[in-house]
Amino acid sequence: MYFVANWKMYGNLSSLNALDKVIKFSKSKEIRGGRLIYCPPNTLIGSFSKKFKDCQIGIGGQNCHESQEYGAHTGYVNPRMLKNIGAHFVIIGHSENRKKGENDRLINLKIKSAIEAKLKVIFCIGETLSEKRKKKTYLVLSRQIKIGLKNIKNKSNIFIAYEPVWAIGSGLIPKSQDLFRIVEFIKSKFKAKSPKVLYGGSVNPQNIINLREINNINGFLIGGASQNAKKFIDIVKKTYS
Numbered sequence: 001m002y003f004v005a006n007w008k009m010y011g012n013l014s015s016l017n018a019l020d021k022v023i024k025f026s027k028s029k030e031i032r033g034g035r036l037i038y039c040p041p042n043t044l045i046g047s048f049s050k051k052f053k054d055c056q057i058g059i060g061g062q063n064c065h066e067s068q069e070y071g072a073h074t075g076y077v078n079p080r081m082l083k084n085i086g087a088h089f090v091i092i093g094h095s096e097n098r099k100k101g102e103n104d105r106l107i108n109l110k111i112k113s114a115i116e117a118k119l120k121v122i123f124c125i126g127e128t129l130s131e132k133r134k135k136k137t138y139l140v141l142s143r144q145i146k147i148g149l150k151n152i153k154n155k156s157n158i159f160i161a162y163e164p165v166w167a168i169g170s171g172l173i174p175k176s177q178d179l180f181r182i183v184e185f186i187k188s189k190f191k192a193k194s195p196k197v198l199y200g201g202s203v204n205p206q207n208i209i210n211l212r213e214i215n216n217i218n219g220f221l222i223g224g225a226s227q228n229a230k231k232f233i234d235i236v237k238k239t240y241s
């Protein structure tokens with residue numbers, strides 16, 4: 001199981017101290033089969049990389065530019081720059097960026113570029129509340145997958161993170177039965193080997209008890225709760241207890 005901590009626009013150098021607990025946990029037997037990945041803001045990727053140098057914790061960026069090259073793109077970093085500073089993963093297509101205008105075609109270019117730079121991609125998809133109410137969830141997910149992964153033959157480095165927009169930061173999670181069906185649906189979209197599918201949206205140490213029962217989920221993309229080392233560790237422990 002994968003446990004991806006998306007710190008969003010939180011954290012500074014003093015946040016590194018709390019990671020000692022997580023490093024210790026990652027080296028203990030309690031980690032069981034858990035694979036931990038931290039996606040801090042770009043300002044902290046280099047420091048995380050140094051901090052995690054002797055352990056198995058992965059590091060990722062939260063977004064990247066679609067170009068492989070250096071260029072006049074104020075405020076952006078390309079996938080090679082992420083790779084160069086120590087990232088192994090990158091989140092692409094997060095709804096917080098889709099809301100700001102990233103569309104499926106741009107997301108497709110970013111994914112291609114990240115794969116070319118040999119990063120693993122955590123590709124986020126999910127419906128809004130209004131799409132859910134109009135019963136368009138499956139339609140939206142199909143479109144996001146179809147365009148987002150267009151002309152990408154080798155999908156072995158792609159994880160899908162299903163994040164219903166209405167569940168992010170709201171304390172709400174989908175009904176177990178719905179979530180199981182949606183994950184099956186996502187996996188069915190892939191002819192050859194299906195990708196790992198993560199769930200994201202208000203995952204916390206309480207609701208993980210229900211989420212862990214959904215046996216087609218391969219891990220979790222965790223926002224708010226991941227900023228607290230104890231909560232993050234608790235989520236992993238409870239997944240296996």
Ligand SMILES: O=C[C@H](O)COP(=O)(O)O
Binds near residue numbers: 202221224
């Ligand atoms: O990337 C993480 C998701 O947006 C979930 O965030 P959340 O756990 O704070 O709801």
